[in-house]
Amino acid sequence: MVNTNRYKGLLFLQSSDLPVPSFHKISTKTNINDDLSLDFAPFGWTIRTCKVNGIREFNLFYKNNISFPELKKILLERLDKFNDEFYIIYHSWDFDFSFNIVKDKDKYIIEGDLGSQKEISLGTNAPKFSLIFNSHTLNIQQSFLTTPSIKVKNGILRALRMLRKNVLIDRYYTEVAITKQKQMFFYEFTDISYL
Numbered sequence: 134m135v136n137t138n139r140y141k142g143l144l145f146l147q148s149s150d151l152p153v154p155s156f157h158k159i160s161t162k163t164n165i166n167d168d169l170s171l172d173f174a175p176f177g178w179t180i181r182t183c184k185v186n187g188i189r190e191f192n193l194f195y196k197n198n199i200s201f202p203e204l205k206k207i208l209l210e211r212l213d214k215f216n217d218e219f220y221i222i223y224h225s226w227d228f229d230f231s232f233n234i235v236k237d238k239d240k241y242i243i244e245g246d247l248g249s250q251k252e253i254s255l256g257t258n259a260p261k262f263s264l265i266f267n268s269h270t271l272n273i274q275q276s277f278l279t280t281p282s283i284k285v286k287n288g289i290l291r292a293l294r295m296l297r298k299n300v301l302i303d304r305y306y307t308e309v310a311i312t313k314q315k316q317m318f319f320y321e322f323t324d325i326s327y328l
Contacts, residue, residue: 138187
């Protein structure tokens with residue numbers, strides 16, 4: 134059993150001064166606030182499912198780039214149907230590239246894709262690039278698949294510098310997105326130091 138706890142991970146990233154999307158936790162119908170519809174979301178909304186117990190949050194329902202009325206409809210339906218779930222919602226973004234990082238003691242293992250890495254997370258597509266960095270020097274030790282562009286490498290290095298400075302855990306998993314508007318968001322974090 135892996136304790137993924139998506140909500141706890143977002144709170145950890147936020148408390149570690151890493152950039153996260155501005156998110157809302159929705160666990161009851163009263164949490165669905167009509168005022169959110171006034172908050173302009175140029176690329177729509179994202180909804181991600183969490184388990185109340187935070188255990189095994191893999192391949193759960195999520196949807197990106199949806200309108201506020203669609204978001205509200207989905208939340209109302211799911212809150213009626215499932216009592217062991219709650220939801221995190223935030224603005225969707227226009228991906229430039231995205232990647233996940235596994236920190237394993239003295240190395241960072243990165244795999245990613247141009248645009249969204251949704252298919253990688255679902256296990257339906259292989260990553261476009263994969264790299265291993267030394268966690269002390271941030272030098273590339275190995276590169277697999279397509280050699281990423283300088284822009285992608287620089288984005289990865291930027292994320293690794295932030296993590297090295299702000300996260301003192303020896304083993305963890307995190308997901309990062311960089312938008313076409315040059316914003317960076319960490320949106321998933323799991324402590325795997327106990328494995």
